[in-house]
Amino acid sequence: AVRLRPATGALITGGFWAGRRAVNRDVCVPEGWDRLHEAGNFHNLELAAARVTGDYVNDLPFLDSDLYKWLEAVAWTLDDPDLGSGPADQLLRRLAESTELLGAVQQEDGYLNSHFQVRFPGERFVQLPWGHELYCAGHLIQAAVALHRSTGEDGLLAIGRRVADLAVRAFGTGPGQVDGVCGHPEIETALVELYRETGERSYLDLAVYFVDRRGHGLLGDGRFGRHYWQDHTPVRDTLTAEGHSVRQLYLLAGVADVYVETGDATLLAAVERVWSEMVATKTYLTGGIGSHHRDEAFGDPYELPNERSYCETCAAIASIHLSWRMLMITGEAKYADLLERTLYNGFLAGLSLDGKRYIYANPLQVRDGHVASGDDGDYVRVPWFRCACCPPNVMRLLASLEHYVLLSDEGSLALHQFMTGTYSAEVAGGEARLAVTTDYPWDGAVRIRVEDGPDAPWTLALRVPGWAEGAGLTVNGTAVGGGALDGWWRVERSWAAGDEVLLTLPLEPRLTAADPRLDVDRGCVALERGPLVYCLEGVDHDGHRLDDLVLAADQPLVSAAEDGELGPVVVVRATGAVRGRPAAAWWPYGSAAAVAAPAAEPAALTAVPYFTWGNRAEGAMRVWVPSA
Template sequence: MTDTLDATRTGGPVSPSRSALRPLGQDEVRFVGGFWAEKQELNASAVIDHCLTWMERIGWIGNFDRAADGTVAEHHDGIEFVDSEVYKLLEAMAWELGRTQDAALAETYRSLVERVAAAQEPDGYLHTSFGREGQRPRFSDLEWGHELYCFGHLFQAAVARVRTGHDDLIVDVARRLADHVYREFGPDGRDAICGHPEIEPALAELGRALSEPRYLDLARSFIERRGRRRLKTTLFQSSEYFLDDVPVRDADTLRGHAVRAEYLAAGAVDVAVEFGDDALLAAVERQWAHTVATRTYLTGGVGSHHQNEEFGSDFELPPDRAYAETCAAIGSVMLSWRLLLQSGDAAYADVIERTLLNAVLVSPREDGRAFYYANTLHQRELGSVPAEDQLSERAEASLRAPWFEVSCCPTNVARTLASVASYVATASPDGVQLHQFGDIDIETSVAGSPVRIQVRAPGYPFDGRVSVTVDAAEEIELSVRIPSWASGADVSLGGEPVLPKDGYVRVRRVFDPAEPLLLDLPMTPRLTYPDPRIDALRGTAAVERGPLVLCVESTDLPDGDHVDAVRLRSDTAPTATPDGAAAPVDLVSSAFGGWPYGTAPHADPRTAAVVELRPYFQWANRGPSTMRVFIPLAGA
């Protein structure tokens, strides 16, 4: 076995064998400064170490040591799927090593992989909660055991290692485990599925990365087995919760448990692409469109039910009861990226930007050592500060908590930030497409000819000025997304205006490196009004600035007023501040009356004020506060 791989096998988290657009790997695109580089540095310096420290401290990594020495049945820490958190951390480390080649991290990574590998059984099976004397039998609880789910995350950790140029121990572990899963669930094995989808996209990517068609065949089998109502339900968890109510290709929208739904849809796209199943791909495109139109929060978050972490019905999007799990937002990015690669449709890139900057980045605290699991859009009560050394309930942390009893979100954030550059740009046979902005260096090839592109947007997402410099000897087509929010964007090349079409400006020419494409994306704050079918939001509006959703936080109100005292004036536009907006509002009396209903509209005493609105992802970094995104209108 060799430790390194040919460069043709490198890339990012997703690498379809055929697609309209080719994703670029870490060896081709990277953030070199600005906003996203700062987030990646935070991930490298704080988030990854924080995850490792907590999982060592509470025994989740120690489970592998005890599995190796035969004592884990006597003492296992955490619930059934904590193995997956270790695997997501390994994936984050692998992507980070591909980005930085940090020697200390490499040693930590090597040691952790060896501890995981030591727990693998001779036939390839690897799980710390099942199969040994004193534990439940293997695959005896497919509804809740999460065995295949955990395997999927190990496979994705191995894919990250392969795609950053290595074929070493974690890849060998994944091969042996995938072969075991194929024997158990392949054509001659069990006709069954896992209660939590994840293995589907993971097997597809592992099959792509290792050029192993059996893994792709098994991914297809798992997709096609859905919808037969084979998983045992309970009073509270239906077949819809498990995504086992109808076949994937027959569903009209994403439904059930939000993370499960996003992961399954991502796997369905992978399978559809590899097997040329246009009907399956069209089904997922239909589901995505319906979900974005009726079941998605302004932040890009999804999942309005705390019960079962599920999607609600169409237009059931209460801001104060939003669950909007961080992992579901990451799943949305995974799905939208796959669909973007197949179609080149700017709508997918728009959702990726919205979701990353708002629904994902709201999770980590500004120091990278505490996280939100669920993400409300309206906090009515002051949060309580969680202890820095104690576990928290996953959805009951009113401020970001350092760790949860179910801590899927911190490790998911870590692997996403480590690989976020992979969602920036693509290539095609005749050009390069830029989907996201920042300080970015791209080095790739088009039709065998080298292309170097420098994107400079040092103030983005707070400032909309972007320059794109292309250095290529041959004629290429450069496509740059103009976000759907950027109406009136000023785009020019050599002093001549360039007009967008279908969400992108496209320029085909031999570029002069001394003549950059210049974008000035408008950052004027704007009012956003909800669809009237969203009952909980009638009579309100939100404020957005550029790609950022803003919010009002009690920390910025005079005299400690509650955010529910704010009434947004729609007759006077908000003005821009360096990273948010100053909004004219009325503050209503907070005095309680004897009865909150009447025969005429309430006319509370009001005082005029101007309040500062800040990016939603930054909220709750200054101590306990109340907060809201959608603000009642002064005339409502």
């Protein structure tokens, strides 16, 4: 059922992402340990282990999962070729200390959840809608699997298995079992991964059960309706992406995983349907998803407000997880296109350039005169959150990023992301190894050197992003024709070590418009260059209100490499104007003549990559700019 398999080896060794991963390794992950202590996550577990006294900190029920995601990040970071031995030793000590603590918290029958053990000791598996017990269990299992894969360490895996074994006994339709699902999906994909890691079939069966039982109203209406937790309709009948974005996408990732192991085509069809609906009508240009702050949810089709875009960083991560799974299942390049877009924009903006601050919701527009309305880090990055799901989620994705570059099938290696490093995969005849060198996304040249591989012919499949019109390809200096078909440029030949392939992706800045049904973007353009979405920031525009700027769509766009406050970036300069104010004095509506703006003053516009916004100053920002 699966078209493409994960690489057998992958190391990111340089270039853009090595820089971001260095920040993650040297700043985010080490500081995460401190933040988790300050925020009470360890204190709460120590309470549950009866090692300290005091009050449980924070009434959110899923604090344990912050630690689990951090542990998963540690697991993958231990694979980082540039991790020094001192930091590695420190991580291993912290890992051992955490594992020991979790072992002490875990009850005899495998139960492990500090929130319920401390605050609701008698209420195991009864607060399913909001309790996040299985969600937390899922993240524990994912961390355990990651650690086992990266280091072979099985202490955490044993703890995770005991948690899973308890869930297998506790949930189901048999006598004495709880017939229910968790209000926040996550356990499904974790159970499939644990099945893969251990071969224990009951884990897969439980994942199937959770997928099957969702959509039958077991969770009740809750505060936001059944759509919120995707309990409004059975998975196989679902037509549209609904409700809480992270819940929807974690669920779909689990459904895709269950499909892979069971071959149940009705599940695949549902995921394809919902993904398509989501992407066509409910996804921002940045790949971000979620249109409502109130319920962190998808909006209606084409409801994508820019100032109130929610675009939770965790939802971007969930989208990447899902697209990656669907890419492997189908081999369709569109999934890799969305993955790339989300990675460079909707996801990456979630972390400050220095790695010290995170943002929860990623707006596509911040108005001049914005007033924060009391959210944790609303429109500005902060060191941590009361609800700190995003920071360790960022860490685990960056730490595991090398897995998202190369896939393979019987006869081909499929390079779907462009990151400097070495990647190997099985093809018929043996393992092939590639070395990739690129300054992407700043430069469009991607050099691929065949390091090793079987003698028999195999195909090198290079993804050509949808925006890359006019891409070129040479093999050992000779141009190759044919071009990309359905997003893949495939070259089949007998490869020899030392063969050099050069993929050239045109990185001219471009103006992008939106489907006319996207009301909020009407009459606007966005600037893009390669995989990057750009934005205007107030700080680059001389005190003008961004609300007053327009972009001249018929004037040239100029790329300029800079290395200033934002580090090495390519900015894009455009010609525009500062619009005057309409004559209509007190009321902003009227005849076309009454609200027409008077003559505009020319202005030079500077656009910076969206992922860098808000790193220099607080202030206005916008991705979509009125065009003239």
